[in-house]
Structure formats: structure tokens, C-alpha cells
Amino acid sequence: MNALKRKDLFRLALVAAAALIPAVPAVAGNTFFMHVLILILLYACMSQAWNIIGGYGGQVSFGHSVFFGIGAYGAGMAVVTYGMSPWPGVIAGMVAAAVVAVLISYPCFKVLSGHYFAIATFAIVEIFNRMFLVWYWVGGALGLDYPVIEEGLKNMMWYDTKTGYYYCALGLFVLVFGIVRFLEGHRFGYYLRAVRAGQETAESLGVNSTIVKLAAMALSAALAALCGSFFVQYNLRVDPAMVMSLDMSIKFVLVTILGGAGTLAGPLLGAAVLIPLQEYTRALWGGLGGGVDLIVFGLLIIIIVIKQPAGITGIARDIAKLAGRRPAEAKGGASRGTA
């Protein structure tokens, strides 16, 4: 009963938001505000992509910046190196990221678990970072700088306003969250959560855990690459340190865990809290000459993790509890051990 009610409420909120959100550019004149909104949507999508394998699948990967970077380079090379529309590059990047993800993950899933898996993914990020630094074909350490070409959806580029990027990010958001929402109710989503809860048990019931994890990883990587393509189109520049770094990888994890891993709304909540903090501290103190914004941001991360390890959805759940309603979903994300 409660589960149904919550779901209905959630849908209602979603519909209301969906009706309001496209109208935002009409009222928001402030471009910095638009910038923050776009980043919130982008990071929500990135984290949702990570959430597929990291949250629902319980395989904590710190390697997603590699896939993100491949997507960014896909679009970037299409425009800069080959002088065409970014779209074929986006598709190529997504496919390449999925292939790389499967190739990397197959041995990782086979033999590694826990911290060993996490550190192996660190190592992979560092390897890709160095390779791209010296790989002449992809622009090396200098990276790729976008030329000025015709704006519009065909080139996924806008100059004078951020409205185009905003609608693009919104489309990305609907796509990524739609896919994950679909998976939640699909057989595949149940398999994935079963593997997270207990791989041996799931296998004894006939779930092929390797295939399930690999498929989830491939999908997660492809969506991360799509986000990477959007990121590079928004920044109009890409180099290895920007996209393929541990810091970027950790942002995927951080936003999801803070929001609540393994939940649909978690990534959005995490991004909605973390990204404004990041951007406004940067705007406030970033200009003071080094580091003040990141000092504050680091401190905030520590406080949030210590005070609310179940993520922001955990806070929402506590509020629901206070209001006398029993939380519909007693067990949350992968971030919270059930043992």
C-alpha cells in the first residue's frame, strides 16, 4: 500500500517537475544559474550511469572516467580531427566505451572483489591517462581545441546562450533516467540486484552473474561515454587530465553515494546538493588565489559522509520515518550493508 502511495507521489512530483523544468530558461536570465542547472543534470546522468553497475550491481568501479573520457574524445575527434558533426563520434564513443568496459571488466569480475577491484580500476584510469597523454592521434597532452563552427543541434554547440545546452542536458537526463527506471522494473534489474545481494545465491537460482554484470557494465560505460560527449561539447575542449583522472572518477562515486546508491532518485539528489556546493564555493572563493573553494568542498564532503552515510535519500527516509510513515523500501543501496 505504502509502496504504491510513495510511487504515485513520486510520479506526481515527476510530472510536475517535467512540466516546470522546460520553462526554466524563459525565466532564468542569470547564465551562471543556468550553468549550475546544466551541470546538475549532467552529473546526475553521470552518476546514474555509474549507479547501474555501482549501485544496483554493487560493483564499485573507480574507472568510469575512462569511459567518460572515451565518449568525450569520440565527440571531440569527430569535430576537431575529422571536421564533421559530433553525432557519429558520440555513437562511436559509446560503442568503444562499452567494448573497452567489457574487455577490462571480464578479468576483473572473474578474479577480483572489494578493495582489490577498486584499486584495479584506479590502475586502469592511470594507464589510460598516460596512454592518451602520449597518443598523438588523439591530441596528446595538448588535447583538442574546438574550432568555431555553426551552432545548433547538428553540431551540438551553442555560443550566445546556454538554452540549447540546457535542453540537451534535459534530453540526456530523460534518456538516462528513463533507461534506469525501465531497468528497475525489468527482469534484468532484478537479476542485477540479486547478484549484488548474493552472487552465489543468485547463481544457484540460475542467474548467470558474469553475463549480468558484464551487460550492466557495458550499458553503464556507454551512458557514461554519452555524458562525456555532452561534457566536451559544453566545454569545447578536451585533454586527458580534464576527463580521464581519478578526481573525475571519484565524482561519479561521490555524487551517487551521497545521494544514495542503488536508488533511482539518489544520483539526482546527490548532484542537486553537491554540484551547487561545488560551483558556488568556486564562484565565491575560487578567485581568491588558490584552493579556498576546494578546502571548503573537502570539508563538506567529510561532514556529509560522516553524518549521513546512507546518502541524502537516507535523510529523506528519516524524515518520512519522523512523519510516522514506514519507509516503503527498507533496504536501500549497495552502500549500506544489509548484514
Next chain:
Amino acid sequence: MDTLLQVLLNGILNGMLYALVALGLCLIWGVMDVINFAHGEYVMVAMYVSYWLGFLANVDPLISTLAGGALIFILGALTYKLIIHYTVGKPPLSALLATFGLAMLLKNLCLNRFTPNFRILSDTWLGDRTFQLGGLIVPLPQLVTAVLALLVIGLVFYMIRSTRFGWAVQATAMDREAAELMGINTERIYILIFGIGGATVGIAGGIMPTSLAVHPEVGTMFGLIAFICVAMGGFGSIPGTLMAAILVGVVEALSGYYIAPVFKYVAVFGLYLAVVFLRPKGIFGW
């Protein structure tokens, strides 16, 4: 032939330094199953301590390494008391993410106070001194660092293996609740392990300014290499970490010299992947 031996020597000496950096991580990981992401930043802080003592008070890094050790002991214990303590029993990732926040805080604090400039300490006792051994050139700073590393690692190994405190640590690592029922104050053990782990990194960072430039980003790579060494050595195994660190040093030197300097970390991280795919729990793990 001489070149090969020289490269090997440099690699082994560097590896010993990596081992000393990794030792603290190994202890903390082994006893508490926590990954401290701020480990590399401990190195950086200790290096700054040593640098400023040398620059302002003319204290040689050989001496201020003790100050580095003491300071990072306190920093480590504080990290446990103020951060890790609140993540025990919570999902394993929360400790990692909280210490990532700490790493960000420390790195940018130093960036803010000391600027991103590279700082080099000149006129140290060991300086750029070298001596000849057969056809080999032995750099004195690296040699002394390596000896110090072996000394500290031996001491910590002995402490864990053969003292009452060490047994208590081992018991806590195996089963915290059972250890507590045996009358061990596990909370104290955790604080001390974080402190001792910090102190060993502090000693490593304290001596580094003899041969390395100090800047806010210097710790990051040391931290990553420490993760690799500990994971490759096997869960909380001190000899394993030492072996792995030397292997990392040698591979780094060989690939840096014979392939290209940019590829040395590709080789190091590739080595890690190769090792864990063959032996998933590290060389000495099970």
C-alpha cells in the same frame, strides 16, 4: 651491463622508499580494512614540515624526519578520532570517500598557504653526494633513505610480530569483538595503528626533501603507488608490501630508462593488473 645494474640499483633504492610510504597504508588496511585516501597527502604534509624546518631553522631533513613522524602520528590519530571513527561499521566506501575529502582539504590548504611552487632544499648534509662502488654510482640520499626505510619496516614488523601490543593488534585485526571480549581496548589499538601508520609515512616524507622538490601535488602519486604496493603485496602483509614495493621500483626504473619516462607508470600499473589477475589476493595474500 653497467647501465642495467645502475638502473636496477636506482629502482631498488626507490622501491625501499615506496615500501616505507606503503607501510602505514598496509598497517591501516590490514588491521581495519580501511583505505585511507589521504595517505599521499600525509607524505606531502611531512615534506612541507621538513622543508620549512630546513628553510627557516636550518634543520637537516635527516633530523626533521623525526618531527615529520611525530606530526603525522598526531595527524593520523586525529584522522581516526575525527573521521574514521564515525565510519566504522558503516559501508566500507564511506571511509574512503571521507578521506578523499580530507585529501582534498589538505592538498588545497597547502596550495593556499604555500603556493603551488616547487620548493627545493639546498645545502643538506646528504645533498647530491654520491660515491663509486665498482662501476656503479651510489646516490647517498637514496641509500640513506633506503637504510632508514628498512630500519623502520623491520622495527614495525618486529613490533607487530613479537610484542604484546603487536599480538593485541593481530587479534583486533582478526576479530574486533572477540578481541574486545579478551580485554583488548580496540579503540585504542585503532588510534595507535592510525598514529603509527601516519608516523611511518611522516618519516618517509620527512627525509624526502633531501632529494625531491616539495609541492602540493607531490603526494598524490606516492599515495597511488602505495595502494598498488599494498594490494600487490597482499592484504596487510608487511613482507609482501616490501617485496611489491621493490618490484614496483625496479619496473619503474627499467621501463623509464628502456622504454620512455612517460610509460613508467603505465608499466607499474600494468604490472599490478598482471599480478592481481594471476594472484587475486596479491603475492603474499591468500
